Amino acid sequence: xxxxxxxxxxxxxxxxxxxxxxxxxxxxxxxxxxxxxxxxxxxxxxxxxxxxxxxxxxxxxxxxxxxxxxxxxxxxxxxxxxxxxxxxxxxxxxxxxxxxxxxxxxxxxxxxxxxxxxxxxxxxxxxxxxxxxxxxxxxxxxxxxxxxxxxxxxxxxxxxxxxxxxxxxxxxxxxxxxxxx
Numbered sequence: 718x719x720x721x722x723x724x725x726x727x728x729x730x731x732x733x734x735x736x737x738x739x740x741x742x743x744x745x746x747x748x749x750x751x752x753x754x755x756x757x758x759x760x761x762x763x764x765x766x767x768x769x770x771x772x773x774x775x776x777x778x779x780x781x782x783x784x785x786x787x788x789x790x791x792x793x794x795x796x797x798x799x800x801x802x803x804x805x806x807x808x809x810x811x812x813x814x815x816x817x818x819x820x821x822x823x824x825x826x827x828x829x830x831x832x833x834x835x836x837x838x839x840x841x842x843x844x845x846x847x848x849x850x851x852x853x854x855x856x857x858x859x860x861x862x863x864x865x866x867x868x869x870x871x872x873x874x875x876x877x878x879x880x881x882x883x884x885x886x887x888x889x890x891x892x893x894x895x896x897x898x
Contacts, residue, residue: 742888743771749895750781750831757891758829759785760798760819762810762836763853764880768887783829788819794836798822811836811848813856813866820856821864831898832858833891839879849873853883857894 750757759769759782769785772778786797791810794800800818808814819834837853844850851871858864869886871879 739771739885739888740775742885742892744775746888746892746895747772747775747778747781749892753895753898755781755830755895755898756783756828757781758783758823758827758832759887760823760832760834760856761785761787762789762794762819762834763839764835764883764887765789767880767884768833768835771884771888783827784823786819786823786826794819794822798826809848811838811852811854813854813868816854816856816866817858817864818856820858824858824860824864830860831891831894832856833887833894834858835883835887837879837883839876839883840873841876844873851879853879853886855883855887855890857890859894859898 761768766785766787769782772782788794788797791805795802798819799822800815804814804818816834816836819836820832823832823834834856835853838844838848838850840850850873853869853871855867856864867890871882
């Protein structure tokens, strides 16, 4: 029973995240990156690989997507991406400083030219007055430029909604970043 239930949930999540608009957006990101000869890496926490999943659902994405890091725990952020313990202690996992370090870590630990990161509070629990549920930080790093971070407050709209919105925002941010290259 449990296995079938989780399969149903997984199938439903894939359907929600790979609707036509998302497919068009992911295809655009890949096309623009491909036209500029750029490779992409991702570093994901609250999205758990959904950004990479959206990109790799498009046939032919392997010439653009280099790799994706799913770093849900602070330890994974440190070990796989080199996020500083000091940064995590001082600012927390859901912060602009951490998002920048995640993006930079994905860039330097890959063959990518551009990297996107995401770390947030998808809910329903885990929020604080300073970082309520729906708070998500995004980082973008490109070769030769300082990483940048952006905060989006999705509100307490539900876990799947926060995660879906994060995927869309990350792809839009990637698209803009690639366009600037």
